[in-house]
Amino acid sequence: MAGFILKRLLQAIFVVLAVTLIVSFAIRISGDPAMMIMGGGNVSEQDLRNIRQALGLERPFFAQYLGFLRGILTGDFGRSFMGGAPVSGLIAQALPATLLLAFASLLTSIVLSVPLGIYAAVKRGRWPDQLIRILSLVGLSFPNFWLAIMMVLLFSIVLGLLPPSGMEGLESFVMPALTMAIILTATNVRLVRTSMLETLSQQYIMVARSKGLRDRVVLYKHALRNSAIPLVTYIGLQFGTLIGGIVIVERVFNWPGMGTLAFDAISNRDYPVLQGAITVLALFIVAINLLVDIAYGLIDPRIRTE
Amino acid sequence: MAAAQAAPPSRRFFHSFELVLGLLLTGGMGLAVLFSGYLFPDGGESMDLMARLLPPFQSPAHLFGTDPLGRDVLARVIVGGKISLTVGIVSVMGAVVIGTLVGLVAGYYRGVAEIVLMRFADIQLALPFILIAIMFLAILGTGVDKVIFFMIVAQWVQYARLVRGSVLALREREFILSARAIGVGSGRIIFTHILPNVLGPIVILMTLNVANNILLESSLTFLGLGVDPLIPSWGGMLADGRTYLQSAWWVSVFPGLAIMFTVLGLNLLGDWLRDYLDPTGQSST
Numbered sequence: 001m002a003g004f005i006l007k008r009l010l011q012a013i014f015v016v017l018a019v020t021l022i023v024s025f026a027i028r029i030s031g032d033p034a035m036m037i038m039g040g041g042n043v044s045e046q047d048l049r050n051i052r053q054a055l056g057l058e059r060p061f062f063a064q065y066l067g068f069l070r071g072i073l074t075g076d077f078g079r080s081f082m083g084g085a086p087v088s089g090l091i092a093q094a095l096p097a098t099l100l101l102a103f104a105s106l107l108t109s110i111v112l113s114v115p116l117g118i119y120a121a122v123k124r125g126r127w128p129d130q131l132i133r134i135l136s137l138v139g140l141s142f143p144n145f146w147l148a149i150m151m152v153l154l155f156s157i158v159l160g161l162l163p164p165s166g167m168e169g170l171e172s173f174v175m176p177a178l179t180m181a182i183i184l185t186a187t188n189v190r191l192v193r194t195s196m197l198e199t200l201s202q203q204y205i206m207v208a209r210s211k212g213l214r215d216r217v218v219l220y221k222h223a224l225r226n227s228a229i230p231l232v233t234y235i236g237l238q239f240g241t242l243i244g245g246i247v248i249v250e251r252v253f254n255w256p257g258m259g260t261l262a263f264d265a266i267s268n269r270d271y272p273v274l275q276g277a278i279t280v281l282a283l284f285i286v287a288i289n290l291l292v293d294i295a296y297g298l299i300d301p302r303i304r305t306e
Numbered sequence: 307m308a309a310a311q312a313a314p315p316s317r318r319f320f321h322s323f324e325l326v327l328g329l330l331l332t333g334g335m336g337l338a339v340l341f342s343g344y345l346f347p348d349g350g351e352s353m354d355l356m357a358r359l360l361p362p363f364q365s366p367a368h369l370f371g372t373d374p375l376g377r378d379v380l381a382r383v384i385v386g387g388k389i390s391l392t393v394g395i396v397s398v399m400g401a402v403v404i405g406t407l408v409g410l411v412a413g414y415y416r417g418v419a420e421i422v423l424m425r426f427a428d429i430q431l432a433l434p435f436i437l438i439a440i441m442f443l444a445i446l447g448t449g450v451d452k453v454i455f456f457m458i459v460a461q462w463v464q465y466a467r468l469v470r471g472s473v474l475a476l477r478e479r480e481f482i483l484s485a486r487a488i489g490v491g492s493g494r495i496i497f498t499h500i501l502p503n504v505l506g507p508i509v510i511l512m513t514l515n516v517a518n519n520i521l522l523e524s525s526l527t528f529l530g531l532g533v534d535p536l537i538p539s540w541g542g543m544l545a546d547g548r549t550y551l552q553s554a555w556w557v558s559v560f561p562g563l564a565i566m567f568t569v570l571g572l573n574l575l576g577d578w579l580r581d582y583l584d585p586t587g588q589s590s591t
Contacts (some may be wrong), residue, residue: 014430030445130320141570143521146562244436266444278441285434
């Protein structure tokens, strides 16, 4: 077990090193961001030097990178070019909105996909199963931001039921969370179905049936519980896709999260904020994947020898 | 399993349904885009200033309506498909060539290079690609070529892993061993005996990746990080249309439908191919 955790941990460390290296490299090849940020206007040499220093560009690449890593460990991502606020503070403000949305989408998706997936598995190969299969293919076929726009069109403009943007009150969660939930459900329904089919073919299910237990008891008490562990893992491993999607969808709903922070930083050429936002999101994804992996390994010993 | 052999009638019906609908959607969009130069010689650029913001289905000249500049939405949807399909196909071609070559070599010759490559692949697959692409495109500047480049860099690993896995399973099979025993050269074994046997899974992955990359391109362009906003493209039209969603819903609806039908067509074909090439369903999720 210790070997398994160590192996996964080592891999995660390499992934973190790769992400941070790529982010530093991106800043490095930006040419001279100092000149670009100032737009070539009348700036003093001193201003340019300050910006280069803030990004660590006056040092060799390796020193710049080490400085960046040290910053991550101490939670210091430098200061925003716009107003000079510490980047870590801006991230601390934006991160909860993104994580709340992620949580709400995931929860909604589980509520939708578990019953649908079970139903498809029970009706395997028959009409309901095929219909759910086609619907899930449709769900995988449109861009998340378009679904978001269509939701605004329907619920805000045509029906006037929900606020088109912002994060105020519970009803502002409905459209953003539902958008991501629908996208996630398209994948999750298939995972639930496959996982249930696998469990239903096990011998203990046959034993339960032959004991004369009712279908509902077999399904929910015996099959679903045993499918739950791999399911939670698969769904947990989708966290990266979820965050990537939320970052885009935030743009449509003006959601005050990490995506909005990053894209505002892009239009302002506020590189310290962009660098910080991307790095923190990436670290979050790696950490969640690692935790899910290890938890799965702890619960199901067969995984460790894979 | 008995259940898999005796497919119920609904199963067979859906199987053909997937193929027919997939071909219709993908083929229809492909042909429309291919002949867009003849269908819309103006490239969707001409402005009918007397018919600005015309709702759809009211004038035969502008079936899908017009945008605030009086440009025909239907023409721009068809012409815009050129960008999406080009990005989808070129990026997948690039990734499949590089990935397949690397996978064949790694799987056939093994050794240290293979170990390094596979560790590298593990790490790369764990990277949050969309975030990295956003960062690079924001800094380096945008453009079709850069979008395609990032897709190739991000995806060749998938093919390398897939091919290597198949090669490992194949290389100890009798027909490969006997070919080697009678003195067939490595290059010939790889390309005439191994490659044809791994084509199936490659084609499935390619179909699904063209679909994914069309979605990805439209997202990046929508965010202002992909294709030049002056070129008609689905993502660009949606970014435009969003600002006047209230007054002209059709400008946002039709490009999205075009993306959906194209990608759905490809996904249906991918699904059908998976069933066709792997009827036992071992590789399906």
